[in-house]
Amino acid sequence: MTRWKTVALLLALTASLARAQPSQAPSTSPRVGAAIRDSLLLLAVEHGVRIVGQDKTRRELGGPFWSDYQRSVRVPQAWEDGDAWYVNYIGHPLHGAAAGMVWNAHDPAARDARFGLNTHYWATRWRPLVWSAVYSLQFEVGPVSEASIGNVGLHPNTIGWVDYVVTPVGGMGIAAAEDALDRYFLEWFERRVRNRVWRASMRMVFNPSRTMANTALRKAPWHRDHRSLSE
Numbered sequence: 001m002t003r004w005k006t007v008a009l010l011l012a013l014t015a016s017l018a019r020a021q022p023s024q025a026p027s028t029s030p031r032v033g034a035a036i037r038d039s040l041l042l043l044a045v046e047h048g049v050r051i052v053g054q055d056k057t058r059r060e061l062g063g064p065f066w067s068d069y070q071r072s073v074r075v076p077q078a079w080e081d082g083d084a085w086y087v088n089y090i091g092h093p094l095h096g097a098a099a100g101m102v103w104n105a106h107d108p109a110a111r112d113a114r115f116g117l118n119t120h121y122w123a124t125r126w127r128p129l130v131w132s133a134v135y136s137l138q139f140e141v142g143p144v145s146e147a148s149i150g151n152v153g154l155h156p157n158t159i160g161w162v163d164y165v166v167t168p169v170g171g172m173g174i175a176a177a178e179d180a181l182d183r184y185f186l187e188w189f190e191r192r193v194r195n196r197v198w199r200a201s202m203r204m205v206f207n208p209s210r211t212m213a214n215t216a217l218r219k220a221p222w223h224r225d226h227r228s229l230s231e
Contacts, residue, residue, distance in 0.1 A: 030127070031106040038102045039135055042216035046095060046139070047149055057150040065148070072153035073141045081160030088162045089170065092136075096171025097178065097209035098216070099135035100128030105217050111225070115179035125172060133168035140164065171209070178207045187227075196229045 050057045104110040110124040146152035153159045200222035204211045211221045
């Protein structure tokens, strides 16, 4: 099977699994099946963007799929991976934060915790951090990953520890910053501005990773669980 066909099959399978409806768990427990489903959709969207937007990814879609994938999975030998600083230190943490927010949407304890200097909020951050780390590992070297779709790692200088560390840890920092902006700035802004377009735009601009997560959750990009645009 050609690489293009294999990649198309993997993305189609990922999207199909993302549409499956997992069984409902008790309302006080994390819905792990739903978190997996929506993380798969986020994964399919991100790889779709890579294929459409990156010449280097499309160039590597030729050749044998499985043998190139096996050769691409390796232990990094350096911190940096050759990407620009804004990719490693802004882009990757943003997608790590989005993965953690997908988890939060299905974990009542994390979802309902309001940002602040309180024990409850910070005690609920470890599970989205772990989820983001697992998501990042899959994104780097899993079956539907940069290694399998684009041969990242086939050349040793294209991988580094930066992605494995900065994505989840930086993602947790960005997610906390977005929670703070949402509570202390966006809510303040929305008490003073009633225009729905302005409200939606500000939410997306100042909470970009939540905007990504909302897309994977099949919600409007500006969605908030307990705050509509018209309030």
